[in-house]
Amino acid sequence: MNSPAVILRVTDLCKSFGGVRAVSSVSFDLSDGELLGIIGPNGSGKTTLVNLITGFIKPDAGGIRFRGKDITGWPPYRIVTLGIARTFQMVRPFYQLPAYKNLVVPLYSPRVRRLAGGKYGDRDAVALDLLEEVGFERDAYVSYKVASALPQGYLKRLELAKCMALRPDLLVLDELFSGLSLAEVAGIVPIIEKLRFQGMTIVMIEHRLKELFRIADRVMVLNYGEKIAEGSPETVMESDAVKKAYLGSET
Amino acid sequence: MKRRKERIDRGIKARSEDIFALTSYREMLYLLFPRAVPVVILLGLTPLLSPYWQEVLISTAVYALLAISWDMLICAGLVSLGQSLFYGIGSYIAGALNYYWHWSPLFTIPVATVGGGLLCTILLLPVLRLRGIYFAMVTLVLPLMFLRLVEATRILGGTEGLTGLTPFPGQLTALYVIQLGLLCALFGFRRIINSDYGLIVRGINDNDRAVMSAGLNIHWYKAQVLFLGASVGAFTGAFGTHLDMFAGMPGFALDYSIMPLAAAVVGGTGTFAGPMLGAFILVPLSEILRALGALRIVFYGLFLVIFVVALPEGIFHYLQRKYHQFERWVEVE
Numbered sequence: 001m002n003s004p005a006v007i008l009r010v011t012d013l014c015k016s017f018g019g020v021r022a023v024s025s026v027s028f029d030l031s032d033g034e035l036l037g038i039i040g041p042n043g044s045g046k047t048t049l050v051n052l053i054t055g056f057i058k059p060d061a062g063g064i065r066f067r068g069k070d071i072t073g074w075p076p077y078r079i080v081t082l083g084i085a086r087t088f089q090m091v092r093p094f095y096q097l098p099a100y101k102n103l104v105v106p107l108y109s110p111r112v113r114r115l116a117g118g119k120y121g122d123r124d125a126v127a128l129d130l131l132e133e134v135g136f137e138r139d140a141y142v143s144y145k146v147a148s149a150l151p152q153g154y155l156k157r158l159e160l161a162k163c164m165a166l167r168p169d170l171l172v173l174d175e176l177f178s179g180l181s182l183a184e185v186a187g188i189v190p191i192i193e194k195l196r197f198q199g200m201t202i203v204m205i206e207h208r209l210k211e212l213f214r215i216a217d218r219v220m221v222l223n224y225g226e227k228i229a230e231g232s233p234e235t236v237m238e239s240d241a242v243k244k245a246y247l248g249s250e251t
Numbered sequence: 252m253k254r255r256k257e258r259i260d261r262g263i264k265a266r267s268e269d270i271f272a273l274t275s276y277r278e279m280l281y282l283l284f285p286r287a288v289p290v291v292i293l294l295g296l297t298p299l300l301s302p303y304w305q306e307v308l309i310s311t312a313v314y315a316l317l318a319i320s321w322d323m324l325i326c327a328g329l330v331s332l333g334q335s336l337f338y339g340i341g342s343y344i345a346g347a348l349n350y351y352w353h354w355s356p357l358f359t360i361p362v363a364t365v366g367g368g369l370l371c372t373i374l375l376l377p378v379l380r381l382r383g384i385y386f387a388m389v390t391l392v393l394p395l396m397f398l399r400l401v402e403a404t405r406i407l408g409g410t411e412g413l414t415g416l417t418p419f420p421g422q423l424t425a426l427y428v429i430q431l432g433l434l435c436a437l438f439g440f441r442r443i444i445n446s447d448y449g450l451i452v453r454g455i456n457d458n459d460r461a462v463m464s465a466g467l468n469i470h471w472y473k474a475q476v477l478f479l480g481a482s483v484g485a486f487t488g489a490f491g492t493h494l495d496m497f498a499g500m501p502g503f504a505l506d507y508s509i510m511p512l513a514a515a516v517v518g519g520t521g522t523f524a525g526p527m528l529g530a531f532i533l534v535p536l537s538e539i540l541r542a543l544g545a546l547r548i549v550f551y552g553l554f555l556v557i558f559v560v561a562l563p564e565g566i567f568h569y570l571q572r573k574y575h576q577f578e579r580w581v582e583v584e
Contacts, residue, residue, distance in 0.1 A: 054464070080466030092461040094454050104447050105454050109466035123447060166466055 004031040007201050008053070008084075008170060013062035015048055015225075022048040024225045025062070030170070035192075035202045037212045037233070040222035041245055046205045047089060049222070050174050053203075054086045055079040066170070081111045085168035089175040089205075091155040093147040099136065099158055100143045103127035106165040115167055127165070134161045135187055153184040160191065170201045177208045185211055213237065221245065257581045285574065289437065289527070293430045298423065305422055309494065311534040312429040316487045318511035318518070318526030319436050323480035325520050326444055327473050328456035330383055333390030335507035336374075337484020338491065339397060341367035343407055345489035346498025350413040360428075360489045367485025372478045379473050394503040401500055412499020416492060425494055432490070433527070436483050440523045443479070452476055453521075510534075517558045519565020528567050 008030040015023045023045040030036055040046050051057040053064055055076040063072045071079055094102050106112065107123045131143045134157040142154065150158065156176055163171055173192075177185050185208065193215060196202060206212040213219065213233035221229040221236060223245040229236050236242055297308060317334045324331045345363035348354040354362075378389045402410055419425040443449050454462045455469050462469050492498040510533070511526065518529025536554060540547040562569050 056460070056463075075468070076463045077466050077468045080464065085466075086464055088460070088464070092458050092464075094457045094461065096457060097450070097454075101450060104450050105462060105467070106465035108447050108451055111466045162461075162465065 037216035037219040044222040045225040083169035085163040086172040095148040100127040315527040315530035318514040320483040327476040336394040338488040339502035341485025341488025342502035346413040363489035364486040368482030371481035519567035525567030
């Protein structure tokens with residue numbers, strides 16, 4: 001069997017804010033269909049890394065290649081059009097719109113239009129189907145509620161549905177599970193597993209290690225902007241550097 | 252036994268945006284009535300007015316159009332203090348075409364509308380990334396710069412302006428031209444903003460990063476909205492030029508920036524009908540108060556304050572809510 005193709009290659013990525021090195025010389029490869037977990041203590045540069053990959057922040061140095069194409073410093077909308085979608089840690093719905101209308105925005109994007117070959121039909125109907133897929137009960141008319149009236153669990157699902165609407169090749173989930181109950185997490189995990197089964201490559205930033213380690217192929221650990229460990233969930237959990245970063249060292 | 256007022260949204264299907272709305276004459280009338288009001292008032296009653304009030308109506312419609320143009324920009328989160336830029340540019344384009352090349356208003360007005368919209372968009376393109384007060388500052392400064400540019404370089408007639416331009420055949424023609432423009436802008440913009448395209452535009456105001464992460468180039472959309480708003484503003488400028496037979500520095504006057512803003516705030520932003528309603532209250536009010544002489548501005552200001560304090564959401568939003576709700580008294584234990 002051939003080893004799967006590299007979909008994303010990050011080389012020596014650096015970003016400083018003032019004197020703080022948020023991300024320093026981080027490199028990693030991501031193969032097609034893989035689920036990579038990125039963990040690390042607070043302020044270790046995880047979200048900055050996501051912002052760099054998705055173009056919301058421009059890197060000081062280093063390169064990002066997606067499917068062999070250099071996308072370093074590209075604006076977010078071009079990166080999305082190429083096939084990288086992301087969720088935000090702090091959910092960003094359009095609060096005044098009904099939930100399903102939130103999905104009309106990504107469904108309007110050039111990427112979706114291109115994938116549909118110019119025929120995109122009724123966006124509202126597609127939106128309602130997508131919301132059902134992420135667990136908005138159709139009978140209860142949750143999809144028609146204004147986003148500001150939805151509880152956190154639904155907002156997180158809405159955030160996920162907004163990415164799914166873009167049909168990305170690479171999905172970057174920034175702490176999708178944070179602020180959710182165990183039951184809510186248990187509801188979302190099967191959706192992510194289904195996406196993986198459909199062949200989507202996924203990067204998950206997560207604090208909920210237990211849930212992450214169950215589904216991740218590979219885990220990368222960041223601390224103070226540097227990569228301190230990488231490997232299968234089991235090996236990472238045993239690594240001394242990780243224990244030190246999370247629990248602190250005596251010395 | 253206490254009583255309290257209960258407010259209920261009308262549950263009839265007419266509030267739906269779909270085809271299902273058209274199920275009975277009663278519901279069709281319910282939908283049609285508020286939309287027919289401006290059309291009937293504008294087109295039907297105007298010939299009955301005295302020439303003086305026709306003139307007032309013309310200037311009301313000009314300010315209403317500028318207010319609608321302001322409202323289009325605010326939909327995309329662009330706070331503008333420079334409607335006079337659009338007015339002035341449109342005015343000078345139409346004026347110059349007529350003065351130097353003797354084009355008829357039939358051509359100068361459309362060319363000034365599109366060309367003025369394009370020119371203003373290009374001028375503001377570099378600052379389109381700025382948000383809120385920063386964008387507002389630039390729009391405020393630009394018309395003042397143009398004013399001094401014309402004064403200092405004496406181009407386009409300098410302080411004298413371009414005079415003796417072709418007028419409209421009659422006051423009634425002028426009235427119908429501006430009213431047609433007003434109705435087109437009102438219903439056209441309302442249609443645009445309620446479409447999926449409008450959803451994106453409002454999304455940019457609401458949450459621009461979410462729109463960016465949906466793979467849409469927000470600056471491109473902002474530029475389109477700016478073009479739409481600026482075109483409407485330039486249209487009023489071109490119209491005003493032929494009405495006054497004059498294009499000059501007053502086109503960049505602050506009035507054209509402040510009045511639309513006041514009209515939009517009084518009427519209620521984001522609906523186009525609100526700012527138009529606001530203009531139709533404020534401009535005639537200012538004419539009525541003319542009898543008071545110097546005290547006019549005092550009372551005018553007082554009215555403005557009362558409007559804003561009593562109905563901060565805007566008159567139109569209030570009326571809309573009342574129209575779609577009914578009230579009844581219910582007894583509570």
